[in-house]
């Protein structure tokens with residue numbers, strides 16, 4: 001066993017009160033505690049089997065939320081989506097929603113990170129025959145959240161475009177092969193990410209949803225995408241500020257937009273100023289996008305204040 005690991009005790013789910021009592025010891029070591037299949041343990045101690053169909057066949061899902069000042073932001077929406085992601089690909093959660101929720105709060109309490117994330121990760125489990133799923137494995141991970149560079153918000157980002165349709169777009173599966181494959185290319189060309197389209201109809205980025213302004217009208221799509229929690233909340237915030245429209249749109253239309261931005265849990269409302277080699281609008285971050293980012297951040301902080309325990 002790893003030397004460092006020997007200094008940690010492993011707690012079972014039933015020992016949850018004991019874990020809280022030992023939180024000082026964990027904080028001193030600065031190793032965040034995680035949850036895996038009923039046990040609380042340090043990250044390095046989580047071991048997935050090489051016979052897990054999550055690894056062998058890519059059969060797995062996850063979800064990701066921010067934790068601000070101890071509050072898991074939009075927790076119930078993320079739990080809804082996690083359950084939906086599982087249902088879409090025919091997986092069953094090994095723990096109840098109540099149990100997962102209480103694990104999340106316990107990790108947040110014991111790790112006490114000022115700005116963190118919670119990631120739920122479920123894989124198909126150890127296969128009996130190299131293909132069929134076994135008993136699902138569930139990890140709940142909590143660690144420090146790295147913020148995106150302010151430069152992305154001040155100067156805007158640029159995207160490459162690519163014709164690709166994800167398998168099971170409404171499920172947050174662990175299958176990101178296409179995006180990982182494209183990463184060196186978009187980096188080489190100085191882009192921030194990839195925007196997918198299906199024969200010219202825009203869908204989403206590798207890990208974000210897409211919006212645009214035409215004048216003061218805000219437009220986004222709803223088909224063949226992962227319905228982002230940030231997308232849902234941005235639409236709620238924007239509803240009080242702009243006329244909004246939900247419909248399919250093409251890459252050509254997006255290129256003619258006045259402002260474009262992406263949304264995701266960690267990127268919030270992030271401006272896009274260029275698609276491939278073509279500038280969007282005035283080629284700089286637009287005023288509507290700035291207003292919406294500010295309003296969205298305020299909306300999140302209002303949620304945090306209202307949900308502090």
Ligand SMILES: Cc1ncc(COP(=O)(O)O)c(C=O)c1O
Nearest residue numbers: 207208209226228229230264265
């Ligand atoms: C494919 C895809 N679309 C959209 C999103 C944005 O979702 P959310 O706003 O819930 O972070 C993600 C998040 O990772 C994603 O992977």
